[in-house]
Amino acid sequence: MRPVSGLTLLAAGAAILAGTGLVFGLILSPPDAFQGEYVRIMYAHVPSAATAYLAVGTVAVASLLYLWKRRPAYDRVAHSAAEIGVLFTGLALASGMIWGKPVWGTWWTWDARLVTTAMLFLIYIGYLLVRELAEDSERGARMAAVIGIVGALDIPVIHYSVSWFRTLHQPASIVRGDIQIAPPMLMALMINLSAFFILYAFLLVLRVRLARLEDARAAAALGETG
Amino acid sequence: MLPPPIETQGLSRRFGLHHALRDVTLTLPPATVLLLVGPNGAGKTTLLRLLATALRPSRGGGSVFGHDLVREPDAVRRVTALVGAVGGVYASLTGFENLAFAAAMTGAASGRPDILTLLERVGLGPAGGQPVRTYSQGMRRRLVLARAWLLRPRLLLLDDPYGGMDAEGADLVSALVGEIRAAGGAVVLATHEWERGLTLADRILALVDGRQADAADVQGVSTSRLRAPVGGAA
Amino acid sequence: MNGFQRAGAVARKDLLLEWRGRQTVTAMVVFALLVTLLLGFALGGDSVRASAILWIALGLAAMLGAGRPMLAEAEGETLEALLLYPGSREHLYWGKCAALGAMLLLLWAALLPLAGILFNLDLWDRLPALLGVGALGVAGLAALGTLFAALAVHVRGRELLMPLLLLPVSLPVVLAGVRLTEATLTREAPGLWLGLLAAFDVLFLLTAPLLFEVLMEDA
Numbered sequence: 001m002r003p004v005s006g007l008t009l010l011a012a013g014a015a016i017l018a019g020t021g022l023v024f025g026l027i028l029s030p031p032d033a034f035q036g037e038y039v040r041i042m043y044a045h046v047p048s049a050a051t052a053y054l055a056v057g058t059v060a061v062a063s064l065l066y067l068w069k070r071r072p073a074y075d076r077v078a079h080s081a082a083e084i085g086v087l088f089t090g091l092a093l094a095s096g097m098i099w100g101k102p103v104w105g106t107w108w109t110w111d112a113r114l115v116t117t118a119m120l121f122l123i124y125i126g127y128l129l130v131r132e133l134a135e136d137s138e139r140g141a142r143m144a145a146v147i148g149i150v151g152a153l154d155i156p157v158i159h160y161s162v163s164w165f166r167t168l169h170q171p172a173s174i175v176r177g178d179i180q181i182a183p184p185m186l187m188a189l190m191i192n193l194s195a196f197f198i199l200y201a202f203l204l205v206l207r208v209r210l211a212r213l214e215d216a217r218a219a220a221a222l223g224e225t226g
Numbered sequence: 227m228l229p230p231p232i233e234t235q236g237l238s239r240r241f242g243l244h245h246a247l248r249d250v251t252l253t254l255p256p257a258t259v260l261l262l263v264g265p266n267g268a269g270k271t272t273l274l275r276l277l278a279t280a281l282r283p284s285r286g287g288g289s290v291f292g293h294d295l296v297r298e299p300d301a302v303r304r305v306t307a308l309v310g311a312v313g314g315v316y317a318s319l320t321g322f323e324n325l326a327f328a329a330a331m332t333g334a335a336s337g338r339p340d341i342l343t344l345l346e347r348v349g350l351g352p353a354g355g356q357p358v359r360t361y362s363q364g365m366r367r368r369l370v371l372a373r374a375w376l377l378r379p380r381l382l383l384l385d386d387p388y389g390g391m392d393a394e395g396a397d398l399v400s401a402l403v404g405e406i407r408a409a410g411g412a413v414v415l416a417t418h419e420w421e422r423g424l425t426l427a428d429r430i431l432a433l434v435d436g437r438q439a440d441a442a443d444v445q446g447v448s449t450s451r452l453r454a455p456v457g458g459a460a
Numbered sequence: 461m462n463g464f465q466r467a468g469a470v471a472r473k474d475l476l477l478e479w480r481g482r483q484t485v486t487a488m489v490v491f492a493l494l495v496t497l498l499l500g501f502a503l504g505g506d507s508v509r510a511s512a513i514l515w516i517a518l519g520l521a522a523m524l525g526a527g528r529p530m531l532a533e534a535e536g537e538t539l540e541a542l543l544l545y546p547g548s549r550e551h552l553y554w555g556k557c558a559a560l561g562a563m564l565l566l567l568w569a570a571l572l573p574l575a576g577i578l579f580n581l582d583l584w585d586r587l588p589a590l591l592g593v594g595a596l597g598v599a600g601l602a603a604l605g606t607l608f609a610a611l612a613v614h615v616r617g618r619e620l621l622m623p624l625l626l627l628p629v630s631l632p633v634v635l636a637g638v639r640l641t642e643a644t645l646t647r648e649a650p651g652l653w654l655g656l657l658a659a660f661d662v663l664f665l666l667t668a669p670l671l672f673e674v675l676m677e678d679a
Binding site for chain 3: 278281282333
Binding site: 067119122123125126129130133134135139142143145146147149150151153154157158160161162164165 | 604607611614615616617621624625627628629631632635636638639652653656659660663664667668671674675677678
């Protein structure tokens, strides 16, 4: 029997946890007092958003390491994390809107978290675009690293400015339902959160491996190594 | 012994998939003028830009007066001047303002009289107060040359200095090159009008398709040997 | 070598070039005027909206002009020579940033009386405070504008990318500017906004020069 690779373990872990999460999220946890059944969307929304921010952190750290050490490996991690981050930011936005429609009665609300997440989405779209449009890939990596660092530094400032903009001047139009976290609900959330984090790790490893192969192929096409 | 003005090992640069320069290994002794010849796209400008630290090598490396091109770019910049075809001067500034800006940026202690003398010397005395956009091609060339004079480099990298230059302008090139050589510096002169540069040069390096095609002392070079890789005069 | 002297030379040169051509400031002022008129008309010329409209106009006009001083270097083939002067490239950043800041502050100064007329604001006695608020916002815009301009120089479709990169990260500047201007006009306490805007400025004025050097490693 061949030894089980780390990647397979990650995939299996994510699948098992996601399956358990589904059972907890859809069957074992009760409906919410305020939101009813819609609270179940939160079990996908919150982990998506958390994963998106985890990806932002990965991009920032990997970008910093890349600018410091100049090893292509760090850049591959940053690039991969940014792509996955855009995916999960998109998922967080979409699930937030799907949840908002029945609960808040509107697809979109100028909630601080939603607006911040939308800005995050735009910043990382820019990050990926710069890579595509750069004159050469090494320069593109440096530019992207700069955007990755500026973006991560800016996100907290954006968050505070957006939330103060609505709350400090006028009363918030929507009072968030104070979610009573019943133990089964917390359980469902935690399981899904870990499922998403492991899924993120799985995708990241896979994407980095792909990037490494792409770089190796490009190097082979040039007839040189490294 | 002093480190040589230029020393490179396997200096290479590619842009994407295109190899602009491959495996250039050369050592240039002090007080030498190297004539860099080759057809368009041979990698002459890329080599000059690598030596000026405007580009980083993709592989290989080198040093200028013992300063590594990658690790000590600032030390290289202190002793090097790259004089491009037209670049480096602002069209909306006057000739004088351009030189004053260059002086301020290098911290050179060149006062107003020095700059005016320099403008006189390159034949731009009366035009020094005019914006560069009113200059002819040849006048721009002279201003670019004056900027190089101001920077007082120990390694001068001249990219195609003869284009659009009259005989008097060519004499200015010779004067600048001669001055730097006399001071123990080195000059790399890239041109495809190699017949004009031949009288100045001590050594010659031919590039074809980014590779070293030929290198020799000027004494041993016959015109026919040069014509083979480089082609006729442009 | 004196960094102040070098940064000063770059700033003076940029402002002199701008003074000779006046393209950037003119385009920014006209564009900001257009945005102000358009938003004022579409939203109604209520004086309550004035500060929001003003800062949106300033922000959008800054997106238009922020890349100019840097892109002009690339187009005029002067960028390489500028980068090859010995000495820290941070000095280039400070010079460029100061020149851009001066242009944006001029734009803000031109917008203020305009807003006074269009929205019937009584702002003459509050002019110093309003200019101060403008300067705080302009510092943040110039800090990031100069950094991203250095980035856009080496990208296809330079001008298109600038607003796309700069606008989302500049959001705190615009929001803080709106609230601070409102507070100044209504003589309210600025609250936390002053701190937020100052924090933004300090954060990026400290990090952007370092990142600028990374971007400018080769010409």
